[in-house]
Every structure is written in C-alpha cells, then in structure tokens.
Amino acid sequence: MTGYLWLKAFHIVFVVTWFAGLFYLPRLFVYHSTATDEISRERFKVMESKLFRVIMNPSMLLALILGVWMLLLSWQAYSDKLWLWLKIFLVVLLIGYHHYCLRIIKAFAQDQVIHSEKFFRIFNELPSLVLVAAVILVVVRPWQ
Numbered sequence: 528m529t530g531y532l533w534l535k536a537f538h539i540v541f542v543v544t545w546f547a548g549l550f551y552l553p554r555l556f557v558y559h560s561t562a563t564d565e566i567s568r569e570r571f572k573v574m575e576s577k578l579f580r581v582i583m584n585p586s587m588l589l590a591l592i593l594g595v596w597m598l599l600l601s602w603q604a605y606s607d608k609l610w611l612w613l614k615i616f617l618v619v620l621l622i623g624y625h626h627y628c629l630r631i632i633k634a635f636a637q638d639q640v641i642h643s644e645k646f647f648r649i650f651n652e653l654p655s656l657v658l659v660a661a662v663i664l665v666v667v668r669p670w671q
C-alpha cells in the first residue's frame with residue numbers, strides 16, 4: 528500500500544506542475560498577441576517554447592504514466608466507476624488543449640497571430656474548469 532501512496536503523491540505533484548504550465552502559457556499568448564516590438568515578441572517565443580518543452584511535456588507524461596500505473600494496480604476497484612471514466616475523458620480534453628497550445632506556439636514562432644487577444648483570454652480560463660471538475664470527480668467520487 529505504501530508504494531501506491533508514493534505513486535499517488537508524485538501523480539499529484541506532476542499534475543500540479545503540468546497545470547502551472549497550462550495556466551501560465553495561455554497568459555503568455557495573451558501578451559504575445561498584443562506585443563508590437565520585435566524584442567518582446569522574440570522573448571515570448573523563447574519563454575513559450577521553454578515552458579512547453581521543459582515543464583509541460585515532462586509533467587504531462589509523468590502525471591499520465593503514474594495515473595495509468597495506479598489505475599492498473601486498482602483496476603478491480605475502479606474499472607466500473609463512472610467518476611474515473613469521466614475524469615479520464617477530462618484528461619483527454621486536457622491533452623488536446625496541451626497539443627493545441629503547441630500549434631499556437633509554432634504559429635507565433637512564424638510571427639503568425641492565429642487568434643485574437645479576446646480568444647486567448649477565454650482560452651486561458653478553460654484549464655481551471657477542467658481542474659475543478661477532475662479534482663471533484665477523483666476526491667468526492669459522485670455516482671459511486
């Protein structure tokens with residue numbers, strides 16, 4: 528059991544670091560989309576690329592590996608639980624969001640602003656909705 532709790536502890540740690548990027552990167556997109564001078568644009572390109580490659584990718588991978596590992600260890604107990612499959616559905620949405628951020632980073636790298644500042648402000652709020660829903664599902668476990 529102790530081993531399982533270590534998996535869960537680090538699962539939560541990497542979920543937190545993944546969300547640190549999911550919250551900060553779209554905020555950079557908001558400022559980047561309105562940047563007018565070359566120096567600022569080049570600085571945002573470096574910040575976005577580093578945040579995505581150094582923080583978000585490894586965090587997402589480790590959170591998912593540890594989550595699936597726990598799921599396999601507790602398959603008997605959880606495989607028929609609606610809350611877990613709803614949580615995994617939300618995680619699939621998050622992975623899609625994560626990869627759409629990469630598409631935006633690549634466009635900005637070509638100095639293409641593919642969305643408006645207003646779009647990026649709304650886009651920035653979406654991960655927090657998923658976080659609230661996923662944590663309620665895994666902690667409160669409605670529809671046991």
Ligand code: HEM
Nearest residue numbers: 535539542591594595597598601615618658661662665666
């Ligand atoms: C494919 C992705 C994921 C899988 C398969 C997964 C699976 C799991 C499993 C099996 C547990 C242990 C439940 C227990 O025995 O108490 C767990 C715990 C947890 N997961 Fe995930 N997880 C995933 C992604 C995430 C994400 C993205 C979040 C955040 C939004 C998250 C938040 C949590 C939290 C907060 C706990 C601790 C719950 C508690 O101690 O009561 N997980 N996860």
